[in-house]
Amino acid sequence: MPNTESLNVAVVGTGYVGLGTAVMLAYLGHHVTGIDIDERKIEMLRRGELPIYEPGLADLLHASESRLTWTSDYAAAIPEADVIIVCVGTPPLPNGHPNLRYIAEAARSVAQNLNGKFQVIVNKSTVPVGTGDWVTRILEDNAPDYHANRYAVVSNPEFLREGTALHDSLYPDRIVLGSASQEGIERLRQLYRRLLEQDFTPPEGVPRPAGLARPQFVTTSLNSAEMIKYAANAFLALKISFANEIAGLCERVDADIEEVVHGIGHDQRIGHRFLVAGAGWGGSCFAKDTAALISTGAEYDYDMPILQAAVDVNRHQRQLVVSKLQRHLHRLQGKRVAVLGLAFKPNTDDLRDAPAHDCITRLMELGAQVVVHDPVAMEQARREWSHLSYQEASSAYDAVRGADAVILMTEWQEYHDLDWEQAVASMRRRLVIDTRNVLRQLPSDTVLEQIGRRRVQETHALPMLPVGASSVHV
Ligand SMILES: NC(=O)c1ccc[n+]([C@@H]2O[C@H](COP(=O)([O-])OP(=O)(O)OC[C@H]3O[C@@H](n4cnc5c(N)ncnc54)[C@H](O)[C@@H]3O)[C@@H](O)[C@H]2O)c1
Incomplete structure (x- = not known):
């Protein structure tokens, strides 16, 4: 014994x-x-x-x-x-x-x-x-x-x-x-x-x-325990895609997703966690586990349309980031775009299925010059993303300097704490795409694009988001 x-x-x-x-x-x-x-x-x-x-x-x-x-x-x-x-x-x-x-x-x-x-x-x-x-x-x-x-x-x-x-x-x-x-x-x-x-x-x-x-x-039972993990991740993925789908409609009807999820999350049957709009989920688990569940369904000739829709919404959400940029800059050929954050979420160096990867790939296809910064994941990216050609910056300020736009991909504390006034003052054009809906105060001459939000100046005061509040990954 x-x-x-x-x-x-x-x-x-x-x-x-x-x-x-x-x-x-x-x-x-x-x-x-x-x-x-x-x-x-x-x-x-x-x-x-x-x-x-x-x-x-x-x-x-x-x-x-x-x-x-x-x-x-x-x-x-x-x-x-x-x-x-x-x-x-x-x-x-x-x-x-x-x-x-x-x-x-x-x-x-x-x-x-x-x-x-x-x-x-x-x-x-x-x-x-x-x-x-x-x-x-x-x-x-x-x-x-x-x-x-x-x-x-x-x-x-x-x-x-x-x-x-x-x-x-x-x-x-x-x-x-x-x-x-x-x-x-x-x-x-x-x-x-x-x-x-x-x-x-x-x-x-x-x-x-x-x-x-x-x-x-x-x-x-053994089988139920195996299913519990997939079903839990699938449900969390649905919750995020649901928030993103509502965010898309918010943009069209002039409502604000942050106010909406704030309001509906208080319903204890729903809850706030993972009810978050943004660039979509990433990381090593959600894409893999939703795909695995759908593929298990297919083995039994069983469709999973709800889960498939969540996956489709997520794919669309990633494309949205570059579309928002195009709305302001139009042709991206030769434009300098700073990407802040490579890891799929803050406090990790994990790059698996990180939204930043798809975003950088698309920017490169469109001819943009991409300069990136991440507090911990740059070395990992050098190993895993050697097929992408971007410039590395040694600080967020260096990345942003001279840029036509900055995309905040990962809500690291460091980016939260940035002196944004100083950062945007050094840009060629003051355009910030905040894919995590975490930025609250930017100089008034800055164009701030977020996901599913009305122009920030017009919204009711919301509490400052704690870092990680918008993290939507397991
Ligand atoms: N990463 C997460 O947040 C997370 C959360 C919950 C569940 N999971 C699941 O846990 C599992 C592991 O995920 P991870 O993120 O830790 O993966 P990982 O890739 O970080 O680690 C896997 C490790 O297993 C080692 N390995 C591979 N074959 C081996 C062998 N035959 N003998 C000994 N070591 C071997 C690899 O070298 C690697 O170090 C996956 O199934 C994942 O879906 C991951």
């Missing part, structure tokens, strides 16, 4: 989810080994460096390092593990279906190293319904014979958001577990006991919210 307080945990895949999970579990007192096939990441982690940008994670990593080990060798971690948590990527294939190659490879490597005692294999990656059963088959086919049936497979979908990953991991609304194995569920109740009882000392910088309710412990 494992120690009831502290378990040995192997976390497979040390990306945004795996790293946050590993560090959080070590902080709670478990002994955790993070496994990744990317040796560069493992080397960095061994040196105490983080391969990703996530606020607060470095401090928690250092506070918990005595209980953390990093390796590329499954044999060094799996045999000792009471719980094995799979957090590898499931990126989309061209047909919308997630690529399950990494899941299959990880399952095979885990299987070959099982120890014959009872071990729980947890899937935290977002995977289509039925994947848990398929992983069980892979384990059966690859685990040595005498280990047969000495393990449980549990689906434990992850709901953390990049940028607030620690907060979300330590103070979740719910922990969802899907499995046919009661023994597996009980071991995970043990793993998450301190989260469920909230009896740990909060780390500095990640305080427990006042009046926090204990997380709900939701147990379901």
